[in-house]
Amino acid sequence: MLNFRSSLLICFFLSLLLNHAISEERYFMRVGTGSISGVYYATGNAICRFIRKHSLHDNTFNVSCSVQSTPGTMYNLNALRNSDLELAAAQEDWAYDAYNGTGLFSSMQPMSSLRSLFSTHKEAFTVLVRKDSGIRDFDGIKHRIVNIGAPGTGVRGTMEKIMRVKGWTSTDFKLTTELNSSEQVRALCDGKIDVMTTVIGHPSGLFQEASATCSVQLIPLDDETRKKLLLDHPYYYSYDIPVDLYSGLAEEVTKTIAVKSGFYVLEDFSDDKAYKLVSSVFSNFSALQGTHPAFSHITKVDLIPEAGNIPIHPGAKQFYKQIGLLRESVGKAYPK
Template sequence: MCWNIKHAAKAFVAVALIAPALLGHAQAGQGDIAIGTGGVTGIYYPAGGAICEMVNRESQATDLRCFTESTAGSIANIRALRDGSLDFAIVQSDWVYHAYHGTSVFASDGPFDGLRVVFELHSEPFTLVARKGSGIIGFEDLKGKKVNIGLPGSGQRSTMDVVMKAYGMDYDALGGTTELSETGMAKAICNGEIDAMVYTVGHPAAAISDVANNCDVELVNVEGPAIDKLVSENGFYQKVSIPGDLYEGTGSAVNSFGVRAVLVTTAKEPAGTVNRLTTDVLGHFADFARLHDSFSVLKPEDMINDHLAPIHEGALSAIAALGLQPQP
């Protein structure tokens, strides 16, 4: 039986707290790798913990140890990979594409030619959560409302920027904004300090469960011509339906669009290390899939895709040895 997401997040907290002095590439030994994730109540943190769990099962034989690091999210993770302070990171698929090509928020950085994909993970819908009675039944109803738009440097924040632009809105149209973490935004919406929050996340998500369990909220559809155009013009987006009844007080399915979570590294990471990690996860996939609810619908062959950035040579060798084929 799959773990409840809250149990999974708590279980993997220990992974990041073991030998904290080792966290980060600059402090790690030769046999240590650090995976940048996100906030501890999101899915990236337990997802990174699940990957490390698989790697660390073989650590005595391979002398490879894996640690997770909580971070501000996708944009920060990409830049940490680029400056060498992380070995691996979990990043939204759209920001993998933009970082590799040097577009969008990475235009001033230039193309990140050394960025490499290891494998893809779960889908992540752009999720709009509003207090019941706030009058928010669609994205454009955020006008005049106070909204948490996410931490600077997070994929959540950058995706919100994209959606605002798609709807022809700027932040002045809102009734105010906050830049709170997952935990902070959950408290703020229940305390009436904000009317809504946005979150690009796999489901079920602990931060949304916390909100739904403590106050009356609803998930809001994010759809229509603006989203149709956004998805049609960007191959890294896809339309997504968030199942109903995942959270307390929520009912029918909600329509939105989304990205995928992607484990990435750099071309400088040794092929043997990437091969070992990939083999530990994809080669024992049934065990891995049991570590988190969001992995239950994954299939190994669907996790291999090179349309965002090249696949690392170490991952390719592991994929070939396992008899898997990258998707076109």
């Protein structure tokens, strides 16, 4: 009886030690996204669901995933740099500047440890005006009240690049404002601003809200400016907003530029975790497409980052090679 009791005690203590060892191996991953109502937050939650699903049949993928609502790209990249996040959602142009120490990151050391895991959707620079404004093309926004976005936002960075290409400064506008996305529609329809600008994935409820509130129309970016931006910045893509995407907002395709969004880690993120995280996203691709309307037309190829912009994490690269989809940086579709 003593031997039996001793055996039970030994088994009990061994189980405690084993459970303790397993708990020590658990990896806690904080995912930086964006506002609760935005696409980044929805995507972050989807990723955590995919990870939990993957871990059910792979006990070596012991990851505890938590989604954090944040101010967005710039916050996420700086938090990743400071080890306050393990996975960060970001626009590729900002990630490129962080990696190279350029743009708004020029006062910081290049974030050379930044690595891309996968891309998601394209976010297009989009301009909206009231139909009664008399603005018919992009040059028509000069001498008007233009919302250029708050400092540190994607739209502000894009507007500043466009203004440099055009040779414009803030004095070329009657007034510039720094409203956020949720404030712009009301300000536009109330006549407080003449021009609404944003960088956003399409389709977006923002434009459906605008068209339901007042009579508005999309304004394309002129070809000369688009071509210059595409030639000078490797992270920009030519982008067409289909004429039938929003009822009554355009009479033809709206030509503009877009930037990809994606998820990033640091180089010390383990190869095994990177491989399994990307694998879990690809294994649940149909569910990812249903996460947000902006994902409805993406393909698996769209998820693979451009290798020439920011290095792909080796674990992610291993997965892409395995499925035969790894590509080097490819040429963009420049405007005619």
